[in-house]
Amino acid sequence: MIHPNTELKFVNNEIGNGVFATEFIPKGTILYVKDEFEIEVSKSRFNKMGKLHRDIIEKYSYMDERGVRVLSWDNAKYINHRCDCNSMSTAYGFEIAIRDISADEEITDEYGMFNIPESVKISCGCSNCRQMLLPTDIDNNYKAWDVLVKDAIEHINHVDQPLWDILDDVTKNDLMGFLLSQDEYRSVINLKHNNLTKKSPDKISGNQNNTHAA
Numbered sequence: 165m166i167h168p169n170t171e172l173k174f175v176n177n178e179i180g181n182g183v184f185a186t187e188f189i190p191k192g193t194i195l196y197v198k199d200e201f202e203i204e205v206s207k208s209r210f211n212k213m214g215k216l217h218r219d220i221i222e223k224y225s226y227m228d229e230r231g232v233r234v235l236s237w238d239n240a241k242y243i244n245h246r247c248d249c250n251s252m253s254t255a256y257g258f259e260i261a262i263r264d265i266s267a268d269e270e271i272t273d274e275y276g277m278f279n280i281p282e283s284v285k286i287s288c289g290c291s292n293c294r295q296m297l298l299p300t301d302i303d304n305n306y307k308a309w310d311v312l313v314k315d316a317i318e319h320i321n322h323v324d325q326p327l328w329d330i331l332d333d334v335t336k337n338d339l340m341g342f343l344l345s346q347d348e349y350r351s352v353i354n355l356k357h358n359n360l361t362k363k364s365p366d367k368i369s370g371n372q373n374n375t376h377a378a
């Protein structure tokens with residue numbers, strides 16, 4: 165489910181629709197929670213689908229760490245990618261604002277975390293645009309993305325969280341464990357499907373690899 169202070173708007177003919185903030189949304193705000201209404205499509209179910217359904221799933225879903233495609237029931241599926249996105253996925257089952265988002269600003273995501281099966285050309289128009297999304301983006305960028313996500317998560321208790329109530333108890337416990345310094349931060353590399361190493365960077369440092377920071 166997407167944050168309530170958002171709306172769907174037409175961006176342009178090339179991009180189509182996008183999701184925009186209707187009010188100021190501060191850094192650290194949970195923008196999307198993978199809730200119980202999301203449509204989950206397993207690999208075998210996807211392979212049995214006809215082309216019409218497969219095309220919709222490919223366009224609007226993301227693939228989680230289990231290899232399951234998740235199609236949002238609400239406007240979350242219209243969030244576009246930008247290399248200088250203002251929202252990022254976390255390994256806690258939600259997305260978070262990694263910087264302040266103004267009213268009327270488009271909410272954008274990092275699709276490099278979505279287990280895309282093959283390279284895709286992009287035209288976000290951002291400075292330092294990567295031009296292509298690659299299946300290996302998360303391997304190459306997770307340390308820089310962790311710097312942004314970890315920093316945003318540390319703001320969670322300091323801003324309004326309209327979506328807090330739909331987080332499940334396990335997620336809340338995991339989050340509080342991290343925020344109270346009882347558990348280590350969970351790296352976004354855990355979002356990678358078939359990730360055999362389940363890396364958690366021993367040290368979050370610098371962002372020298374990050375060419376698209378906000």
Ligand SMILES: [Zn+2]
Pocket residue numbers: 246247248286287288289290292293294295
């Ligand atoms: Zn770009």
